[in-house]
Amino acid sequence: MVEHKSGEVKLRVRQATKVYPTASGDLLALDRCDLDIRTGEIVSIVGPSGSGKTTLLWSMSGLHGLSSGDVELDGQKITKPSRDIGMVFQDANLLPWRTVEANINFPFEIMGQAPDKAWIAQLMHRVGLEGFEQRMPRELSGGMQQRVALVRALSFKPSVLLMDEPFGALDAFTREEMNHLVEEIYLDTHTTIVLITHSIEEAIFLADRVIVMSARPGRIASEHVVPFARPRSMEIMATKEVFDLTNVIKQEIVGDQKSMASRPRLVAKAAS
Numbered sequence: 001m002v003e004h005k006s007g008e009v010k011l012r013v014r015q016a017t018k019v020y021p022t023a024s025g026d027l028l029a030l031d032r033c034d035l036d037i038r039t040g041e042i043v044s045i046v047g048p049s050g051s052g053k054t055t056l057l058w059s060m061s062g063l064h065g066l067s068s069g070d071v072e073l074d075g076q077k078i079t080k081p082s083r084d085i086g087m088v089f090q091d092a093n094l095l096p097w098r099t100v101e102a103n104i105n106f107p108f109e110i111m112g113q114a115p116d117k118a119w120i121a122q123l124m125h126r127v128g129l130e131g132f133e134q135r136m137p138r139e140l141s142g143g144m145q146q147r148v149a150l151v152r153a154l155s156f157k158p159s160v161l162l163m164d165e166p167f168g169a170l171d172a173f174t175r176e177e178m179n180h181l182v183e184e185i186y187l188d189t190h191t192t193i194v195l196i197t198h199s200i201e202e203a204i205f206l207a208d209r210v211i212v213m214s215a216r217p218g219r220i221a222s223e224h225v226v227p228f229a230r231p232r233s234m235e236i237m238a239t240k241e242v243f244d245l246t247n248v249i250k251q252e253i254v255g256d257q258k259s260m261a262s263r264p265r266l267v268a269k270a271a272s
């Protein structure tokens, strides 16, 4: 059953180009990337290390600007972070001296707004953290801390959730649990999700579409539709279809890395 979303475009990336000035000259990190993310889609982005995945995601979040090109949310150019876009990073980034509840409330305090307590309580229940509101971050496992980060990101009811390698630091079992949790939350809220991951399996399990980026300078190299209905079980990961798709994506990434490795090596001059 092919489930290729065909709704309105939520995020539109056009000719996104990013040059970082560095001590050794300008570094072209993103080169004219075009990408449409449709409303209610889950899109995973994979690619070799340094291919510009984070740079692309951050430009979608408004956390940093592009050198040229632009990103639109619902047809409006993104120029700064917005309540409508939630973010989760590899590190939960919880303030160690604040309780779980106080961490979740922190962005509301900064913005001088009252948190929607009923919604946050629902989220806490959904992620299995009911009763942990007064705990300190150090009392929580890595997986639990990421659940708090998820609640904090969703507390403003964003229409887009951007996740930058969110479960990369977790053990395989906890990571699998978190993948199911993200899908469950998606099925409840239909939030549009963009996820960066180094795990091709995670990318396939969660996404409607997997985008592969090429080695630096980052370009959109290919995209693959993941034709499985939701909710997905881990059993689909053992199917031939997933096995074949995983291999195709892996070959694309490995091939790209090899072409980088085949560039001329630096030859160190013998000391005179």
Ligand SMILES: Nc1ncnc2c1ncn2[C@@H]1O[C@H](COP(=O)(O)OP(=O)(O)OP(=O)(O)O)[C@@H](O)[C@H]1O
Residues within 6 Å of the ligand: 020, 021, 022, 027, 029, 047, 048, 049, 050, 051, 052, 053, 054, 055, 056, 216
């Ligand atoms: N602030 C910065 N200043 C200079 N160079 C940067 C900066 N941020 C990123 N880069 C460089 O831009 C390129 C793309 O980085 P980016 O982090 O977006 O890639 P990535 O695909 O997310 O990498 P990884 O998978 O390793 O996290 C890399 O070569 C990186 O070193």
